Amino acid sequence: MLRNIVSNELFTVLTVLGLVIVAIAKLTSPKRFEDFILVLGNNKYLKIYARDQKFLDKFDGLLFVNLILSLSVFCFIIYQYFTETKQIPINSMLQVAFGIGIIILIKVLVERLIASLFEIDKLIDEYLFQKISYKNYLGILLLPINALLLFTFTPTLTLFYVIITLLLIVNIIGLISSFKTHQSLIKNNLFYFILYLCALEIAPYVILYKVFLTL
Incomplete structure (x- = not known):
């Protein structure tokens, strides 16, 4: 028997749309x-389609x-769990989705x-393709994770930790695969690649962490 759903129609519509x-x-x-x-167990996709990638x-x-x-749905499921909010305005959902896309x-x-x-366009283009x-x-x-959270499992803190850990893994x-695939190019441009990682991969998360600490 499905658990009671409270104002999850918007989540359902967006999940079906996805x-x-x-x-x-x-x-x-x-x-x-x-x-x-x-793609997780085979680099065939990355090797074939990286060559033909378009902007x-x-x-x-x-x-x-x-x-x-x-x-967006996953973030709002977490938000709903912690704040016990019964209804999510459609404007808020669309704003968050738009914000995530723009960022x-x-x-x-x-x-x-x-x-x-x-001057490491080739390296970064292939790296970005793999990351995306x-x-x-x-x-x-x-x-499927969102569908299970909406219709089958009752969200718990432990369950969120498990899901987030899975997504991080x-x-x-993906990052390890990218580094292994382009290790020769990275070695030849190691200094610039480290600068790139510090500026655009590490710094944004450090800034976000600082922002959350001040909230």
Whole structure:
């Protein structure tokens, strides 16, 4: 028997919308989607499609939209748990989704700009493709996770810790895979790559941590 749902209609609509978007991505690029699903255990997808990557890619774009929707739903499920809020205004949900999308896009644009300044465009372009691919993969994982949290499991703090740990592990696997794939390029540009990591991978999280401490 399903647990009682309180004002989760918006979450359900966004989760179903994310599922539809993923289905469209699969229908429009079935072979690529098949390779993408196996990206955690196989570098085939990264090796093949990194060469043909575009700044505006329909497949990545669709999965990116799902990532934004799924991540927004997950964040609000956590927010609802800690604040015991019964209703989430649709405006708040859309604002958060829009904010997440804008932050990620601005970060990617700044990363490309920094790469140009350091003259390591090729290295960073391939690194960004892999990083975005693994983030989109997290969006796929969040679809069933959100559905289970909404309709099956009662959210608990322990369950949130387990889910977040799982997502972090997937992200770390992606980073390690990226480093292994481009280790020769990274060694040749080690100084600039370290500067890049400090400026755009480590510093933002340090700043966010400081902000949360002041709240």
